[in-house]
Amino acid sequence: MSRSLVTRRGLLQGGIATAGLALWPASGAGASKPVTVGFVYVGPRNDYGWNQSHWVAAKKIAQLEGVKLIEQENVPETAEAEKVMEGMIRHDGAKVVFATSFGYWPHVLKLARKHPDVLFTHIGALWKDGDPKNAIGYRGYMEEPHYLCGVAAGHATKTGKIGFIGSKPLYFIFNNANGFILGARAVNPAITCHVVITGDWNNPVREAEVTQSLIDQGVDVIVANVDSAKVVIENAERRSIFSCGYHTDVSELAPKGFLTGAEWNWAAGARFVQAWQTGGAYPNLLRGGFRQDMVALSPFGASVPPDVRAKITKLRQGFADDSLKLYRGPLKDNEGNLVLKEGQVVANDDNKFKLAVNFLVEGAIGRTGLKK
Numbered sequence: 196m197s198r199s200l201v202t203r204r205g206l207l208q209g210g211i212a213t214a215g216l217a218l219w220p221a222s223g224a225g226a227s228k229p230v231t232v233g234f235v236y237v238g239p240r241n242d243y244g245w246n247q248s249h250w251v252a253a254k255k256i257a258q259l260e261g262v263k264l265i266e267q268e269n270v271p272e273t274a275e276a277e278k279v280m281e282g283m284i285r286h287d288g289a290k291v292v293f294a295t296s297f298g299y300w301p302h303v304l305k306l307a308r309k310h311p312d313v314l315f316t317h318i319g320a321l322w323k324d325g326d327p328k329n330a331i332g333y334r335g336y337m338e339e340p341h342y343l344c345g346v347a348a349g350h351a352t353k354t355g356k357i358g359f360i361g362s363k364p365l366y367f368i369f370n371n372a373n374g375f376i377l378g379a380r381a382v383n384p385a386i387t388c389h390v391v392i393t394g395d396w397n398n399p400v401r402e403a404e405v406t407q408s409l410i411d412q413g414v415d416v417i418v419a420n421v422d423s424a425k426v427v428i429e430n431a432e433r434r435s436i437f438s439c440g441y442h443t444d445v446s447e448l449a450p451k452g453f454l455t456g457a458e459w460n461w462a463a464g465a466r467f468v469q470a471w472q473t474g475g476a477y478p479n480l481l482r483g484g485f486r487q488d489m490v491a492l493s494p495f496g497a498s499v500p501p502d503v504r505a506k507i508t509k510l511r512q513g514f515a516d517d518s519l520k521l522y523r524g525p526l527k528d529n530e531g532n533l534v535l536k537e538g539q540v541v542a543n544d545d546n547k548f549k550l551a552v553n554f555l556v557e558g559a560i561g562r563t564g565l566k567k
Contacts (some may be wrong), residue, residue, distance in 0.1 A: 227472040228262040233283035237296035244423025249295040249444040252461035272298025314471040322480040336484035338374035340457035344439040345378020347454040348416040351437045358414035359393045362421045364564045390561030397422040406430040456493030485514040528554040
Protein backbone atom coordinates (compact mmCIF):
# COMPACT_ATOMS: atom_id res chain seq x y z
CA MET A 196 0.00 0.00 0.00
CA SER A 197 1.30 3.46 -0.77
CA ARG A 198 0.56 6.98 0.27
CA SER A 199 1.08 10.38 -1.27
CA LEU A 200 2.87 13.12 0.64
CA VAL A 201 1.66 16.49 -0.57
CA THR A 202 1.59 20.13 0.40
CA ARG A 203 -1.31 22.50 0.20
CA ARG A 204 0.38 24.07 -2.78
CA GLY A 205 0.69 20.70 -4.50
CA LEU A 206 4.49 20.90 -4.58
CA LEU A 207 5.35 17.44 -3.34
CA GLN A 208 4.14 13.98 -4.30
CA GLY A 209 5.60 10.58 -3.55
CA GLY A 210 5.04 6.82 -3.41
CA ILE A 211 6.14 6.25 0.16
CA ALA A 212 4.91 3.17 2.03
CA THR A 213 2.30 3.95 4.66
CA ALA A 214 4.27 5.12 7.67
CA GLY A 215 4.10 7.29 10.74
CA LEU A 216 3.81 10.91 11.64
CA ALA A 217 7.52 11.06 12.34
CA LEU A 218 8.23 10.90 8.61
CA TRP A 219 6.43 14.11 7.77
CA PRO A 220 6.68 17.59 9.25
CA ALA A 221 4.33 18.67 12.00
CA SER A 222 4.44 22.22 10.71
CA GLY A 223 4.98 23.78 7.35
CA ALA A 224 7.11 26.54 5.97
CA GLY A 225 4.80 29.44 6.72
CA ALA A 226 3.04 30.97 9.69
CA SER A 227 -0.20 29.46 10.96
CA LYS A 228 -3.22 31.10 9.37
CA PRO A 229 -6.60 31.30 11.13
CA VAL A 230 -8.78 28.38 10.09
CA THR A 231 -12.27 27.13 10.85
CA VAL A 232 -12.38 23.36 11.46
CA GLY A 233 -15.60 21.37 11.23
CA PHE A 234 -16.31 18.00 12.88
CA VAL A 235 -19.22 15.88 11.66
CA TYR A 236 -20.41 13.09 13.97
CA VAL A 237 -22.71 10.21 13.06
CA GLY A 238 -24.14 10.11 16.60
CA PRO A 239 -24.09 12.09 19.87
CA ARG A 240 -20.74 13.44 20.98
CA ASN A 241 -21.07 12.07 24.52
CA ASP A 242 -21.85 8.44 23.67
CA TYR A 243 -18.95 6.94 25.66
CA GLY A 244 -17.82 5.46 22.36
CA TRP A 245 -16.88 6.12 18.75
CA ASN A 246 -18.26 9.66 18.56
CA GLN A 247 -16.88 10.70 21.91
CA SER A 248 -13.40 9.63 20.83
CA HIS A 249 -13.62 12.19 18.03
CA TRP A 250 -15.09 14.83 20.34
CA VAL A 251 -12.06 14.41 22.60
CA ALA A 252 -9.83 15.03 19.56
CA ALA A 253 -11.93 18.00 18.44
CA LYS A 254 -11.46 19.71 21.79
CA LYS A 255 -7.69 19.23 21.57
CA ILE A 256 -7.54 20.51 17.99
CA ALA A 257 -9.61 23.54 19.02
CA GLN A 258 -6.70 24.55 21.27
CA LEU A 259 -4.39 25.03 18.28
CA GLU A 260 -3.39 28.57 17.44
CA GLY A 261 -5.84 30.22 15.07
CA VAL A 262 -8.39 27.38 15.09
CA LYS A 263 -12.15 27.94 15.38
CA LEU A 264 -14.18 24.78 15.92
CA ILE A 265 -17.68 24.01 14.61
CA GLU A 266 -19.50 20.71 15.14
CA GLN A 267 -22.61 18.83 14.07
CA GLU A 268 -23.93 15.71 15.79
CA ASN A 269 -26.26 12.93 14.62
CA VAL A 270 -25.52 13.28 10.90
CA PRO A 271 -26.54 10.13 8.97
CA GLU A 272 -24.31 8.52 6.33
CA THR A 273 -26.54 9.81 3.53
CA ALA A 274 -26.79 12.89 1.34
CA GLU A 275 -27.52 14.72 4.60
CA ALA A 276 -23.82 14.44 5.44
CA GLU A 277 -22.96 16.20 2.21
CA LYS A 278 -25.42 19.00 3.01
CA VAL A 279 -23.96 19.47 6.48
CA MET A 280 -20.37 19.63 5.23
CA GLU A 281 -21.38 21.98 2.41
CA GLY A 282 -23.07 24.22 4.96
CA MET A 283 -19.97 24.31 7.12
CA ILE A 284 -17.93 25.38 4.11
CA ARG A 285 -20.31 27.94 2.63
CA HIS A 286 -21.88 29.45 5.74
CA ASP A 287 -19.20 28.97 8.41
CA GLY A 288 -16.12 29.28 6.22
CA ALA A 289 -14.69 25.89 7.18
CA LYS A 290 -11.36 25.12 5.51
CA VAL A 291 -10.80 21.75 7.23
CA VAL A 292 -13.54 19.16 7.71
CA PHE A 293 -13.24 15.99 9.77
CA ALA A 294 -15.71 13.40 8.48
CA THR A 295 -15.75 10.93 11.36
CA SER A 296 -17.80 8.01 10.04
CA PHE A 297 -16.84 5.52 7.35
CA GLY A 298 -20.00 5.99 5.28
CA TYR A 299 -19.15 9.64 4.71
CA TRP A 300 -16.36 8.78 2.26
CA PRO A 301 -18.37 8.99 -1.02
CA HIS A 302 -19.60 12.43 0.02
CA VAL A 303 -16.07 13.50 0.98
CA LEU A 304 -14.78 12.51 -2.46
CA LYS A 305 -17.49 14.54 -4.16
CA LEU A 306 -17.01 17.64 -2.02
CA ALA A 307 -13.20 17.48 -2.11
CA ARG A 308 -13.28 17.78 -5.90
CA LYS A 309 -15.76 20.63 -5.63
CA HIS A 310 -13.78 22.52 -2.96
CA PRO A 311 -10.03 22.15 -3.65
CA ASP A 312 -9.28 24.87 -1.08
CA VAL A 313 -10.72 22.74 1.74
CA LEU A 314 -8.95 19.83 3.43
CA PHE A 315 -11.13 16.78 4.11
CA THR A 316 -9.92 14.24 6.64
CA HIS A 317 -11.75 10.94 6.80
CA ILE A 318 -11.63 8.17 9.36
CA GLY A 319 -10.54 4.92 7.77
CA ALA A 320 -10.70 5.68 4.06
CA LEU A 321 -8.21 3.82 1.88
CA TRP A 322 -7.14 6.80 -0.21
CA LYS A 323 -5.69 5.78 -3.58
CA ASP A 324 -4.00 7.46 -6.51
CA GLY A 325 -6.56 9.44 -8.45
CA ASP A 326 -8.50 10.50 -5.37
CA PRO A 327 -8.47 14.23 -4.51
CA LYS A 328 -5.17 15.44 -3.09
CA ASN A 329 -7.06 17.52 -0.54
CA ALA A 330 -8.47 14.38 1.09
CA ILE A 331 -6.87 12.21 3.77
CA GLY A 332 -7.72 8.75 5.10
CA TYR A 333 -6.23 7.80 8.46
CA ARG A 334 -6.81 5.19 11.18
CA GLY A 335 -5.00 3.60 14.12
CA TYR A 336 -3.91 0.00 14.66
CA MET A 337 -6.26 -0.75 17.56
CA GLU A 338 -5.11 -4.35 17.82
CA GLU A 339 -2.05 -3.04 19.68
CA PRO A 340 -3.88 -1.59 22.71
CA HIS A 341 -6.25 -4.58 22.56
CA TYR A 342 -3.21 -6.81 23.08
CA LEU A 343 -2.36 -4.83 26.21
CA CYS A 344 -5.97 -5.10 27.38
CA GLY A 345 -5.63 -8.83 26.85
CA VAL A 346 -2.58 -8.93 29.09
CA ALA A 347 -4.57 -7.14 31.79
CA ALA A 348 -7.42 -9.60 31.26
CA GLY A 349 -5.04 -12.54 31.45
CA HIS A 350 -3.87 -11.46 34.88
CA ALA A 351 -7.38 -10.60 36.12
CA THR A 352 -9.36 -13.67 35.06
CA LYS A 353 -10.00 -16.34 37.66
CA THR A 354 -12.07 -18.64 35.45
CA GLY A 355 -9.71 -18.60 32.47
CA LYS A 356 -12.65 -17.47 30.32
CA ILE A 357 -12.75 -14.01 28.76
CA GLY A 358 -15.16 -12.50 26.24
CA PHE A 359 -15.02 -10.33 23.12
CA ILE A 360 -18.17 -8.79 21.63
CA GLY A 361 -17.78 -7.52 18.06
CA SER A 362 -20.15 -5.53 15.92
CA LYS A 363 -19.49 -6.59 12.32
CA PRO A 364 -17.52 -9.45 10.71
CA LEU A 365 -14.76 -7.13 9.46
CA TYR A 366 -10.98 -7.44 9.35
CA PHE A 367 -10.30 -4.80 12.00
CA ILE A 368 -12.75 -6.44 14.41
CA PHE A 369 -10.93 -9.75 13.93
CA ASN A 370 -7.55 -8.05 14.37
CA ASN A 371 -8.75 -6.50 17.63
CA ALA A 372 -10.16 -9.81 18.86
CA ASN A 373 -6.90 -11.56 17.97
CA GLY A 374 -4.88 -8.92 19.77
CA PHE A 375 -7.01 -9.31 22.89
CA ILE A 376 -6.70 -13.10 22.82
CA LEU A 377 -2.97 -13.15 22.07
CA GLY A 378 -2.33 -10.76 24.95
CA ALA A 379 -4.32 -12.88 27.40
CA ARG A 380 -2.75 -16.16 26.26
CA ALA A 381 0.72 -14.63 26.58
CA VAL A 382 -0.08 -14.61 30.30
CA ASN A 383 -1.73 -18.03 30.35
CA PRO A 384 -1.91 -20.21 27.19
CA ALA A 385 -4.89 -22.08 28.64
CA ILE A 386 -7.17 -19.02 28.53
CA THR A 387 -10.07 -19.17 26.10
CA CYS A 388 -12.08 -16.27 24.69
CA HIS A 389 -15.73 -16.42 23.66
CA VAL A 390 -16.12 -14.25 20.53
CA VAL A 391 -19.61 -13.08 19.58
CA ILE A 392 -20.39 -10.90 16.55
CA THR A 393 -23.72 -9.10 17.05
CA GLY A 394 -24.11 -7.95 13.42
CA ASP A 395 -24.85 -4.34 14.43
CA TRP A 396 -22.75 -1.29 15.17
CA ASN A 397 -25.24 -0.18 17.77
CA ASN A 398 -27.75 -2.58 19.34
CA PRO A 399 -27.86 -2.02 23.13
CA VAL A 400 -30.50 -4.71 23.74
CA ARG A 401 -28.52 -7.36 21.89
CA GLU A 402 -25.28 -6.23 23.54
CA ALA A 403 -26.83 -6.54 27.01
CA GLU A 404 -28.19 -10.01 26.20
CA VAL A 405 -24.83 -11.24 24.93
CA THR A 406 -23.04 -9.82 27.96
CA GLN A 407 -25.39 -11.58 30.37
CA SER A 408 -25.07 -14.83 28.43
CA LEU A 409 -21.27 -14.73 28.45
CA ILE A 410 -21.18 -14.05 32.18
CA ASP A 411 -23.56 -16.94 32.75
CA GLN A 412 -21.05 -19.14 30.87
CA GLY A 413 -18.26 -18.19 33.26
CA VAL A 414 -16.65 -15.25 31.43
CA ASP A 415 -15.19 -12.86 33.99
CA VAL A 416 -13.43 -10.28 31.76
CA ILE A 417 -15.09 -8.69 28.75
CA VAL A 418 -14.43 -6.13 26.02
CA ALA A 419 -16.87 -4.85 23.39
CA ASN A 420 -16.07 -3.56 19.90
CA VAL A 421 -19.36 -1.77 19.23
CA ASP A 422 -20.16 1.91 18.70
CA SER A 423 -20.41 2.42 22.46
CA ALA A 424 -19.30 -0.11 25.06
CA LYS A 425 -21.37 1.67 27.73
CA VAL A 426 -24.11 -0.97 28.01
CA VAL A 427 -21.63 -3.86 28.10
CA ILE A 428 -19.40 -2.24 30.71
CA GLU A 429 -22.31 -1.23 32.94
CA ASN A 430 -23.75 -4.75 32.82
CA ALA A 431 -20.33 -6.22 33.56
CA GLU A 432 -20.00 -3.92 36.57
CA ARG A 433 -23.44 -4.92 37.88
CA ARG A 434 -22.47 -8.58 37.61
CA SER A 435 -19.12 -7.91 39.35
CA ILE A 436 -16.80 -8.96 36.53
CA PHE A 437 -13.89 -7.11 34.97
CA SER A 438 -14.10 -5.05 31.78
CA CYS A 439 -11.88 -3.26 29.26
CA GLY A 440 -12.94 -0.17 27.35
CA TYR A 441 -12.92 0.77 23.70
CA HIS A 442 -12.81 4.02 21.69
CA THR A 443 -12.35 6.47 24.59
CA ASP A 444 -11.80 6.54 28.36
CA VAL A 445 -14.88 4.92 29.93
CA SER A 446 -13.34 4.10 33.32
CA GLU A 447 -15.98 6.10 35.19
CA LEU A 448 -18.62 3.57 34.13
CA ALA A 449 -16.99 0.76 36.12
CA PRO A 450 -15.09 2.07 39.17
CA LYS A 451 -14.59 -1.46 40.56
CA GLY A 452 -14.11 -3.70 37.54
CA PHE A 453 -12.47 -1.51 34.89
CA LEU A 454 -8.96 -2.69 33.96
CA THR A 455 -7.87 -0.42 31.07
CA GLY A 456 -9.01 0.27 27.53
CA ALA A 457 -8.06 0.62 23.87
CA GLU A 458 -8.37 4.27 22.79
CA TRP A 459 -7.99 6.12 19.52
CA ASN A 460 -5.75 9.16 19.36
CA TRP A 461 -7.62 11.02 16.63
CA ALA A 462 -5.93 14.20 17.87
CA ALA A 463 -3.05 13.11 15.63
CA GLY A 464 -5.16 14.90 13.01
CA ALA A 465 -3.95 18.17 14.53
CA ARG A 466 -0.90 17.81 12.32
CA PHE A 467 -3.09 17.77 9.22
CA VAL A 468 -4.66 21.05 10.36
CA GLN A 469 -1.26 22.60 11.04
CA ALA A 470 0.03 21.51 7.65
CA TRP A 471 -3.02 23.03 5.94
CA GLN A 472 -2.58 26.26 7.90
CA THR A 473 1.07 26.65 6.97
CA GLY A 474 1.35 25.05 3.54
CA GLY A 475 3.29 22.14 5.00
CA ALA A 476 3.33 18.53 3.83
CA TYR A 477 0.77 15.91 4.82
CA PRO A 478 0.08 12.27 3.85
CA ASN A 479 -3.06 11.28 1.99
CA LEU A 480 -3.05 7.84 3.59
CA LEU A 481 -1.86 7.11 7.08
CA ARG A 482 -2.09 4.10 9.38
CA GLY A 483 -0.27 3.76 12.67
CA GLY A 484 -0.14 2.39 16.18
CA PHE A 485 1.76 3.33 19.32
CA ARG A 486 4.90 4.00 17.29
CA GLN A 487 3.06 6.70 15.35
CA ASP A 488 1.14 7.96 18.42
CA MET A 489 -2.20 7.15 16.81
CA VAL A 490 -3.58 4.86 19.51
CA ALA A 491 -3.59 5.04 23.29
CA LEU A 492 -4.22 3.02 26.42
CA SER A 493 -6.79 4.10 29.00
CA PRO A 494 -5.63 4.77 32.57
CA PHE A 495 -5.45 1.63 34.70
CA GLY A 496 -8.34 0.82 36.97
CA ALA A 497 -7.91 0.39 40.72
CA SER A 498 -8.01 -3.40 40.42
CA VAL A 499 -4.81 -3.61 38.32
CA PRO A 500 -1.84 -4.24 40.64
CA PRO A 501 1.43 -2.29 40.29
CA ASP A 502 3.45 -5.19 38.85
CA VAL A 503 0.89 -5.76 36.09
CA ARG A 504 0.81 -2.05 35.31
CA ALA A 505 4.59 -2.05 34.97
CA LYS A 506 4.50 -5.11 32.72
CA ILE A 507 1.88 -3.60 30.41
CA THR A 508 3.72 -0.27 30.28
CA LYS A 509 6.86 -2.12 29.18
CA LEU A 510 4.93 -4.01 26.50
CA ARG A 511 3.44 -0.74 25.27
CA GLN A 512 6.98 0.55 24.79
CA GLY A 513 7.66 -2.59 22.75
CA PHE A 514 5.01 -1.51 20.27
CA ALA A 515 6.32 2.07 20.36
CA ASP A 516 9.90 1.05 19.50
CA ASP A 517 8.72 -1.74 17.16
CA SER A 518 10.42 -4.52 19.12
CA LEU A 519 7.09 -6.24 19.87
CA LYS A 520 5.21 -7.80 16.96
CA LEU A 521 1.56 -8.82 17.30
CA TYR A 522 1.50 -11.61 14.71
CA ARG A 523 4.42 -14.02 14.92
CA GLY A 524 4.83 -17.72 14.33
CA PRO A 525 4.12 -20.38 15.13
CA LEU A 526 0.48 -19.24 14.99
CA LYS A 527 -2.65 -21.29 14.40
CA ASP A 528 -6.23 -20.20 13.95
CA ASN A 529 -8.99 -21.59 16.16
CA GLU A 530 -9.74 -24.33 13.62
CA GLY A 531 -6.23 -25.74 13.81
CA ASN A 532 -4.93 -24.27 10.55
CA LEU A 533 -1.36 -23.01 10.53
CA VAL A 534 -1.35 -19.26 9.82
CA LEU A 535 2.33 -18.50 10.45
CA LYS A 536 5.21 -20.94 10.61
CA GLU A 537 7.92 -20.89 13.24
CA GLY A 538 10.09 -17.84 12.62
CA GLN A 539 7.54 -16.00 10.47
CA VAL A 540 6.79 -12.49 11.70
CA VAL A 541 4.30 -9.95 10.36
CA ALA A 542 5.33 -6.31 10.55
CA ASN A 543 2.98 -4.25 12.68
CA ASP A 544 2.37 -1.92 9.75
CA ASP A 545 1.80 -4.70 7.19
CA ASN A 546 -1.55 -3.49 5.87
CA LYS A 547 -1.71 -6.17 3.19
CA PHE A 548 -1.76 -8.89 5.84
CA LYS A 549 -4.05 -7.08 8.27
CA LEU A 550 -6.62 -6.07 5.66
CA ALA A 551 -6.96 -9.74 4.73
CA VAL A 552 -7.42 -11.12 8.26
CA ASN A 553 -10.52 -13.33 8.28
CA PHE A 554 -9.55 -15.71 11.06
CA LEU A 555 -9.61 -15.93 14.84
CA VAL A 556 -6.50 -17.15 16.60
CA GLU A 557 -6.19 -20.30 18.65
CA GLY A 558 -8.01 -19.93 21.94
CA ALA A 559 -11.03 -18.21 20.41
CA ILE A 560 -14.42 -19.88 20.80
CA GLY A 561 -16.52 -18.63 17.91
CA ARG A 562 -16.40 -18.10 14.16
CA THR A 563 -15.84 -15.17 11.85
CA GLY A 564 -18.87 -16.05 9.75
CA LEU A 565 -16.81 -15.52 6.61
CA LYS A 566 -15.99 -18.00 3.89
CA LYS A 567 -12.31 -18.84 3.62
